[in-house]
Amino acid sequence: QKEVEQDPGPLSVPEGAIVSLNCTYSNSAFQYFMWYRQYSRKGPELLMYTYSSGNKEDGRFTAQVDKSSKYISLFIRDSQPSDSATYLCAMSASSGYSTLTFGKGTMLLVSP
Amino acid sequence: EPEVTQTPSHQVTQMGQEVILRCVPISNHLYFYWYRQILGQKVEFLVSFYNNEISEKSEIFDDQFSVERPDGSNFTLKIRSTKLEDSAMYFCASESPGSYGYTFGSGTRLTVV
Numbered sequence: 402q403k404e405v406e407q408d409p410g411p412l413s414v415p416e417g418a419i420v421s422l423n424c425t426y427s428n429s430a431f432q433y434f435m436w437y438r439q440y441s442r443k444g445p446e447l448l449m450y451t452y453s454s455g456n457k458e459d460g461r462f463t464a465q466v467d468k469s470s471k472y473i474s475l476f477i478r479d480s481q482p483s484d485s486a487t488y489l490c491a492m493s494a495s496s497g498y499s500t501l502t503f504g505k506g507t508m509l510l511v512s513p
Numbered sequence: 514e515p516e517v518t519q520t521p522s523h524q525v526t527q528m529g530q531e532v533i534l535r536c537v538p539i540s541n542h543l544y545f546y547w548y549r550q551i552l553g554q555k556v557e558f559l560v561s562f563y564n565n566e567i568s569e570k571s572e573i574f575d576d577q578f579s580v581e582r583p584d585g586s587n588f589t590l591k592i593r594s595t596k597l598e599d600s601a602m603y604f605c606a607s608e609s610p611g612s613y614g615y616t617f618g619s620g621t622r623l624t625v626v
Contacts (some may be wrong), residue, residue: 405555435614444517444604444617445556489556497610498544498567503556 404428408491418512420477424490424504427471431492431502434466436475438486439506449475449486452496471480480511517618519605525624526595533584534621536605541609544608545588546615547580549573549601556604562588571597 407424422436432451437445449464451457451473457464464473473492477484487506493499497510518537526532538545547559560570562580570578579591588607592599602622606615 437617442602442620444606444619447614447616476579478563491556497612498561498563498568498608500558500561501548501615502558505555510583
């Protein structure tokens with residue numbers, strides 16, 4: 402079983418839709434969870450960082466963690482064409498100076 | 514906003530040649546990393562570096578790879594004898610103590626022919 406699983410998509414939605422992106426993981430040592438956005442041929446850009454089960458909101462983005470189910474989600478409200486990118490989940494066993502394990506990324510396409 | 518800068522953005526090299534990928538991390542960051550992403554694959558950890566030494570390396574990071582921080586600003590990844598399968602995007606990242614998450618550079622696309 403792969404450590405971090407993420408549906409690669411593509412996920413196509415109309416502008417204004419609510420988007421749900423998800424990852425599952427198998428390693429219970431993972432305690433810190435991140436979502437990165439990656440535009441084509443660019444480096445990953447950190448969007449959200451969470452470390453406890455529950456929800457964390459930042460503007461149009463909400464990150465949700467369920468450690469009991471080993472399942473994390475990123476919700477994007479009022480999606481915009483500029484949100485079109487690949488979204489990577491990443492996780493680590495410790496905070497600060499730690500190795501990240503990434504999902505494969507989900508490609509999101511938001512059409513005007 | 515501070516950035517991690519990587520050069521070159523694209524490098525084409527012949528199989529068996531040595532390449533050096535360069536990175537300038539954010540100035541007050543202390544932890545440095547290299548990751549790579551083969552086209553269509555996951556971003557994979559290569560190596561972490563702190564206090565002028567390697568802290569952790571993956572099984573990908575074999576004897577053909579080395580890292581160096583030759584001065585106070587640059588952080589380099591050297592591949593001694595490139596193979597076709599080394600073709601990938603290579604990302605440098607840096608992190609400051611107490612921060613949440615890394616800052617990645619835009620990457621160097623390495624093509625081995």
